[in-house]
Amino acid sequence: MTQSQNTDFFQMVYQVVRLIPEGRVTSYGAIAKYLGAARSARMVGWAMNASHAQTPEVPAHRVVNRLGMLSGKAHFHPPERMEKLLASEGVIVVDDQIQNFKEKFWDPEEELGLD
DNA sequence: ATGCTGACGTCGC
DNA sequence: CGCGACGCCAGCA
Numbered sequence: 001m002t003q004s005q006n007t008d009f010f011q012m013v014y015q016v017v018r019l020i021p022e023g024r025v026t027s028y029g030a031i032a033k034y035l036g037a038a039r040s041a042r043m044v045g046w047a048m049n050a051s052h053a054q055t056p057e058v059p060a061h062r063v064v065n066r067l068g069m070l071s072g073k074a075h076f077h078p079p080e081r082m083e084k085l086l087a088s089e090g091v092i093v094v095d096d097q098i099q100n101f102k103e104k105f106w107d108p109e110e111e112l113g114l115d
Numbered sequence: 116a117t118g119c120t121g122a123c124g125t126c127g128c
Numbered sequence: 129c130g131c132g133a134c135g136c137c138a139g140c141a
Contacts, residue, residue, distance in 0.1 A: 009137085029124050032136090038124075040136040045122035049139090065123060072122030 009035065013047040014054055016108050020062045023090040024106035025098060027066040034108040048072060061085040068101025 016031050028044040037043065044063075051058035061082040065071045073096055076082045083093040092099040 027124090028122070032123080037136070039134095041123040041125090042121065042135085043123090043137055046136095046138065048122055051122095060122080063122080070122090075122055 009037070009040075009043060010047040010050060013044050014051060014056075014058045016112075017048075017051070017058050017060065017063055018056060019108070019112065020059055020106050023104065025062045025064055025068070025086070025091060025101065025104050026106045026108065027064060027068075029066050030105075030107055030109070031063070034112070045072065049075070052077075059085070062089075062091075062106075064098060064101075068098040068105075070096040070098070 012035050013031055016034060017026075020026055027041075028048075029038065029041040032038055032041040032044045035044075048058070048060045048063060051060045060072065061076065063072070070082050070086075070093060073079045073082045083096070086093050086098070091104055098104060
């Protein structure tokens with residue numbers, strides 16, 4: 001935390017999202033919570049908005065709402081790209097809903113460690 | 116400069 | 129147990 005803590009929030013989100021292993025998914029709130037902004041889940045999604053501009057392509061398709069629903073699917077290029085990527089990684093999506101979401105869920109706090 | 120919206124989530128009633 | 133309102137912060141009208 002020696003660094004700033006302003007707009008770096010976005011960078012933090014990208015960082016965590018990039019750590020998501022293939023075939024796994026996480027939720028905006030999980031990331032936000034891990035960053036210490038559980039009430040700022042919206043910002044996580046907003047960060048995803050700019051994620052496409054990031055050099056290391058951020059796997060935003062691995063980030064969904066806590067319901068396992070492809071809420072941001074409509075924001076992809078094209079929208080079907082999201083489930084296509086997920087399906088390519090072994091994540092089954094039906095009706096914009098991830099199957100076995102709880103099983104595919106990847107919690108940064110649990111995988112990366114609380115700290 | 117002010118206000119509303121937005122890829123969500125939690126708290127309240 | 130179901131629905132409503134609020135909070136978070138940044139971008140855009």
